[in-house]
Structures are given as C-alpha cells and as structure tokens.
Amino acid sequence: xxxxxxxxxxxxxxxxxxxxxxxxxxxxxxxxxxxxxxxxxxxxxxxxxxxxxxxxxxxxxxxxxxxxxxxxxxxxxxxxxxxxxxxxxxxxxxxxxxxxxxxxxxxxxxxxxxxxxxxxxxxxxxxxxxxxxxxxxxxxxxxxxxxxxxxxxxxxxxxxxxxxxxxxxxxxxxxxxxxxxxxxxxxxxxxxxxxxxx
Amino acid sequence: xxxxxxxxxxxxxxxxxxxxxxxxxxxxxxxxxxxxxxxxxxxxxxxxxxxxxxxxxxxxxxxxxxxxxxxxxxxxxxxxxxxxxxxxxxxxxxxxxxxxxxxxxxxxxxxxxxxxxxxxxxxxxxxxxxxxxxxxxxxxxxxxxxxxxxxxxxxxxxxxxxxxxxxxxxxxxxxxxxxxxxxxxxxxxxxxxxxxxx
Numbered sequence: 001x002x003x004x005x006x007x008x009x010x011x012x013x014x015x016x017x018x019x020x021x022x023x024x025x026x027x028x029x030x031x032x033x034x035x036x037x038x039x040x041x042x043x044x045x046x047x048x049x050x051x052x053x054x055x056x057x058x059x060x061x062x063x064x065x066x067x068x069x070x071x072x073x074x075x076x077x078x079x080x081x082x083x084x085x086x087x088x089x090x091x092x093x094x095x096x097x098x099x100x101x102x103x104x105x106x107x108x109x110x111x112x113x114x115x116x117x118x119x120x121x122x123x124x125x126x127x128x129x130x131x132x133x134x135x136x137x138x139x140x141x142x143x144x145x146x147x148x149x150x151x152x153x154x155x156x157x158x159x160x161x162x163x164x165x166x167x168x169x170x171x172x173x174x175x176x177x178x179x180x181x182x183x184x185x186x187x188x189x190x191x192x193x194x195x196x197x198x
Numbered sequence: 199x200x201x202x203x204x205x206x207x208x209x210x211x212x213x214x215x216x217x218x219x220x221x222x223x224x225x226x227x228x229x230x231x232x233x234x235x236x237x238x239x240x241x242x243x244x245x246x247x248x249x250x251x252x253x254x255x256x257x258x259x260x261x262x263x264x265x266x267x268x269x270x271x272x273x274x275x276x277x278x279x280x281x282x283x284x285x286x287x288x289x290x291x292x293x294x295x296x297x298x299x300x301x302x303x304x305x306x307x308x309x310x311x312x313x314x315x316x317x318x319x320x321x322x323x324x325x326x327x328x329x330x331x332x333x334x335x336x337x338x339x340x341x342x343x344x345x346x347x348x349x350x351x352x353x354x355x356x357x358x359x360x361x362x363x364x365x366x367x368x369x370x371x372x373x374x375x376x377x378x379x380x381x382x383x384x385x386x387x388x389x390x391x392x393x394x395x396x
Contacts, residue, residue, distance in 0.1 A: 126395030184382035192363040197324030
C-alpha cells in the first residue's frame with residue numbers, strides 16, 4: 001500500500017482493553033480513523049449503530065459476506081462479526097491511517113490480505129488481571145466469561161504471528177508505546193520516499 | 199538472538215551525522231554500548247585509540263580479518279575499516295544493546311550475518327546539506343569530498359535493504375525518532391517473553 005495510510009490492527013483476547021486503547025489513540029493523531037465493525041449480536045446498553053458497530057441481522061450479514069464485502073469475518077461465541085471493506089479502503093486511499101479493533105483470528109485474516117498491516121497484540125499483565133477485567137465490566141454472563149477464558153490459550157498461540165506485543169498495564173504507558181510503534185512504522189524503509197532536493 | 203541485547207546499526211553516507219547521533223544515543227539508555235571500529239587510516243586530531251577507533255597497521259588488520267575476527271570489514275577510500283566481532287558478541291551476550299556506527303555496505307554485511315540486527319539509514323534533508331556538512335567539518339581534502347559525493351548515489355541504492363530511514367534534520371528530532379524505533383523494536387513479537395503470571 002505505498003503512498004497510502006497505514007492499516008493498524010489492535011487485537012488481543014476479550015477483556016485485554018482493546019476498546020479503551022483504540023479510543024485513546026484516535027484522539028491523538030490528526031489523521032487516524034477507527035474502523036467500525038459489523039455484528040449480528042444485540043447492542044449492549046449505550047452502543048450506537050454506525051459508531052459502536054453496524055448492527056445487522058444474520059441475513060444482511062451473510063448477504064454482504066457472500067458479496068466479498070468484508071475484509072474478514074467470523075462467527076464468535078455464536079454471533080457473526082466482520083469488518084466492512086469499503087469504508088476502510090476509502091480511508092486508506094485518502095491517505096488516512098485506519099485503526100481496527102479486532103479479535104485475534106480476524107487480525108490474522110486481514111494480515112494475509114494486507115501483509116503491510118501493522119498487527120499489535122495487547123495482553124493484560126497476568127491471567128488473573130484478564131479474569132478481573134472480564135468480570136468487572138459485567139457485560140457477559142458467567143458462562144460467556146468461562147468460554148472466553150478457555151479461548152485465551154488458543155489466542156495466545158497466535159501471538160508470534162503478530163508484529164508487536166504490548167502489555168496493557170497502565171493505559172498511558174500502553175498508548176505511548178503504541179504511538180512509538182506507529183512513529184517507527186512511519187520510518188520503515190519500504191514506506192520511505194526521497195524528499196525533494198535529493 | 200533471543201534473550202540477548204539488540205544490535206543496532208546507524209549507517210548512511212559520509213557526512214550524514216552518524217557520529218553525532220550515536221554519541222547522543224549512548225547517553226540516553228542505561229544499557230547501550232558503542233562498538234569501536236578498527237581502521238588502518240591515520241588518526242585525526244583528537245581521536246583516541248580504543249575509543250574513537252582501534253588504529254591498526256595494514257598487516258595487523260589483515261591478520262585479524264584472515265582469522266574471521268571481524269563482523270564486517272572493507273576497504274573504503276583506500277583504507278581498511280572493520281568491526282571486531284569479539285567485543286560486540288560479549289556485550290550482546292551480557293544483554294547489553296550495542297550500537298554500530300557503520301558505512302552503508304558494512305551495515306548490509308552485518309545484516310546478512312545477523313538478520314535481527316536493526317538497520318537505520320540516516321540521510322541529510324538534501325544533497326546540498328550533505329555537501330555543506332562534508333565541507334564544514336574540514337577533515338577531508340576536496341578530492342576526498344568529491345569521491346565521497348560520487349559514492350552517495352550508490353549508497354542510496356541500498357536504502358531499501360535497510361529497516362528504517364531517518365532524515366537527520368534537527369538532532370533532537372533525529373535522536374527521539376531513533377529512540378522510538380528502539381522502543382518499538384523491544385515490543386516486537388519475536389522478542390516477546392510471556393511474563394510470570396500467565
């Protein structure tokens with residue numbers, strides 16, 4: 001994607017703090033957009049269609065998937081989640097950087113299609129910290145939390161296929177570390193263009 | 199080199215500011231060592247043996263090269279330059295990061311031997327800025343400056359084989375950018391070790 005915006009994937013197990021970190025990053029760069037995912041799961045309290053997610057019926061979702069309209073999609077815990085391709089491609093073409101908050105396997109799907117996407121894996125400092133965060137946000141049933149924790153070991157198995165791993169202990173440190181990673185990525189030789197005067 | 203220090207190569211054409219940048223970086227990290235090169239060229243005013251360079255006769259140099267004692271070596275402008283391997287390996291094994299200030303082709307030789315070495319290519323903002331810096335430091339004859347400028351286009355041709363390119367305009371910005379690159383490299387997934395508690 002030379003000359004285009006950077007596609008940045010913030011990923012990690014449920015409860016690792018992806019959403020909070022993405023929200024903070026968006027405010028700190030002039031040209032940074034958050035991709036909005038589509039899902040068939042019901043909205044949680046306070047979630048807004050088109051901002052939190054595009055909420056779709058299963059029929060609507062499967063139709064768009066059939067047309068190749070997703071960068072990636074997958075069933076997760078019985079619901080379908082996906083990243084509509086159109087808006088992301090338009091933003092990148094305009095030179096805007098795009099952040100995707102995405103589950104671990106979805107991140108790897110996108111990386112296959114866009115090898116230059118920057119994959120960042122967030123983890124909590126410990127397993128117990130993850131359990132506490134999941135329990136603390138009280139948006140899943142105990143049964144859903146149990147399922148998510150079983151899944152974590154599988155997700156950690158994909159960690160080495162990511163580009164970067166960041167331990168999300170203190171939010172400010174995490175955000176600064178990711179800002180540094182993006183600064184460094186802007187200096188990658190394959191993105192470099194000789195300035196005028198050379 | 200898992201579990202070891204990082205090997206960082208600061209490279210670029212003569213006059214790009216490698217030496218100044220390396221000097222500043224060394225002071226800013228607790229565990230950062232500057233590799234000392236060997237050369238057969240005569241000392242310049244103020245240069246100290248064992249700190250600026252290991253100054254060697256051509257015979258001494260060629261003997262060490264024949265024993266495989268250099269990470270890389272090459273003739274440059276009629277003199278021999280090289281990086282003695284022993285001290286670098288010892289520092290990396292102790293977990294210390296090592297900076298090499300190195301010419302462009304030497305950097306690529308080291309990268310072949312250590313694919314995980316971090317190669318940073320420094321350039322001035324323009325060709326005229328490079329000419330001014332070479333003329334300004336007054337350590338080379340006009341004939342040597344002319345040779346170095348002819349060589350620059352060849353060196354720029356290797357730029358895409360580097361990992362990062364940094365434009366050395368304002369020293370503080372350059373140093374901060376490189377610090378960011380090193381922070382990011384510390385977060386690379388292949389260097390990651392799961393913390394205790396996972």
